[in-house]
Amino acid sequence: MDYLPFTRPSIDEETIAGVAEVLRSGWITSGPCVKQLEQALSQYFGGRPVRVMSSATGALEIALAVAGVQAGDEVITTPLSWVATANVILRAGAKPVFVDVDARTRNIDLARIEAAITPRTRALLPVDMAGLPVDRDRLYDIAGRHGLRVIEDAAQSMGASWRGRRIGSFGDLVAISFHANKNITTAEGGCLVLSDAAETDLCTRLRLQGVVRLPDGGQEVEVAGGKHNLTDVAARIGLGQLKQLDAFTARRRALVRRYFERFDSAAGCELPLADYADCNWHMFQVLLPLARMRLDRGGFIQAMHQRGIGVGVHYPAMHLFRIFRELGYNPGDFPQAEHIGAATVTLPLFPGMADSDVDRVCTTVAEVLRGQ
Numbered sequence: 001m002d003y004l005p006f007t008r009p010s011i012d013e014e015t016i017a018g019v020a021e022v023l024r025s026g027w028i029t030s031g032p033c034v035k036q037l038e039q040a041l042s043q044y045f046g047g048r049p050v051r052v053m054s055s056a057t058g059a060l061e062i063a064l065a066v067a068g069v070q071a072g073d074e075v076i077t078t079p080l081s082w083v084a085t086a087n088v089i090l091r092a093g094a095k096p097v098f099v100d101v102d103a104r105t106r107n108i109d110l111a112r113i114e115a116a117i118t119p120r121t122r123a124l125l126p127v128d129m130a131g132l133p134v135d136r137d138r139l140y141d142i143a144g145r146h147g148l149r150v151i152e153d154a155a156q157s158m159g160a161s162w163r164g165r166r167i168g169s170f171g172d173l174v175a176i177s178f179h180a181n182k183n184i185t186t187a188e189g190g191c192l193v194l195s196d197a198a199e200t201d202l203c204t205r206l207r208l209q210g211v212v213r214l215p216d217g218g219q220e221v222e223v224a225g226g227k228h229n230l231t232d233v234a235a236r237i238g239l240g241q242l243k244q245l246d247a248f249t250a251r252r253r254a255l256v257r258r259y260f261e262r263f264d265s266a267a268g269c270e271l272p273l274a275d276y277a278d279c280n281w282h283m284f285q286v287l288l289p290l291a292r293m294r295l296d297r298g299g300f301i302q303a304m305h306q307r308g309i310g311v312g313v314h315y316p317a318m319h320l321f322r323i324f325r326e327l328g329y330n331p332g333d334f335p336q337a338e339h340i341g342a343a344t345v346t347l348p349l350f351p352g353m354a355d356s357d358v359d360r361v362c363t364t365v366a367e368v369l370r371g372q
């Protein structure tokens with residue numbers, strides 16, 4: 001039987017032919033495909049300005065700069081995410097202030113945010129884990145009452161919505177990833193969705209060395225920008241992917257319904273929240289019953305791998321990383337995030353999977369956990 005990875009991008013032949021055309025065109029870095037992708041994304045997000053980048057990490061760094069986050073500021077975020085979420089805060093010179101997650105959603109616990117706000121708090125930086133949206137009504141209510149900016153780390157949220165409204169079509173600054181594992185990809189890439197014209201202009205400059213081209217052919221630079229532009233090769237992949245997004249999301253939802261039907265509850269795993277409306281099902285993550293297992297998580301992953309099934313870990317609680325412990329964080333600070341971070345495994349889920357692959361994963365998980 002073929003090895004089943006936990007994820008795999010689906011690139012169609014039309015996209016591959018389109019990329020070949022870009023490669024033959026003589027213009028391979030940022031050019032017409034980048035413009036087209038930005039227009040298509042802007043349309044998708046209800047007409048808001050969009051700037052594509054070479055990563056969502058870059059988009060988050062620019063978002064923090066645009067929001068005016070500086071040295072000495074505090075930014076409230078979740079300890080349960082890809083470490084990019086907190087690294088960008090450190091790189092802005094600010095302090096990541098972690099708030100524990102809600103056991104049900106595995107996202108930042110909104111009920112705990114206000115207790116973490118201080119006079120130095122500048123922004124909230126929530127993450128939609130696995131594409132399950134943080135409650136945007138409560139989030140923006142808190143931000144509004146405390147005069148805080150919101151930088152949505154919506155890296156995993158392409159195709160997700162909140163109460164029927166697309167993530168990215170409303171809200172403050174929204175960063176989305178097109179990394180190879182995300183719901184649509186440009187191999188590497190991402191975008192920032194903005195709303196204000198002056199901030200969009202600043203974002204454009206920060207994306208590429210701060211350069212402004214003058215009508216007389218000259219240049220002006222007022223801010224030290226970085227190097228975050230997307231190539232046309234990558235943008236062409238994105239154009240092909242965006243057309244398939246709705247089909248991808250529908251397929252993910254159907255596969256997840258099957259997971260819920262077939263998963264043997266006797267295996268003792270804790271399943272994620274069953275949201276088929278707003279969540280884009282970027283990942284299917286279960287919590288292992290570690291206390292009742294003979295194997296540890298590493299042993300479980302190895303046993304699955306030996307049976308031809310890839311399993312991921314997204315993510316260990318990051319306040320336990322040395323770089324954040326040095327800021328004063330300790331084990332025990334965020335019990336929910338620590339519990340989930342220790343027990344979580346990501347099972348295979350991607351649009352190219354067959355129904356029978358889900359059945360195979362379910363049977364194999366039960367078999368491994370029963371110690372057969």
Ligand SMILES: *Cc1c(COP(=O)(O)O)cnc(C)c1O
Binds near residue numbers: 084
């Ligand atoms: C993937 C991801 C990022 C980073 O995206 P890149 O495009 O790889 O830079 C940031 N935050 C979260 C939650 C992610 O899943």
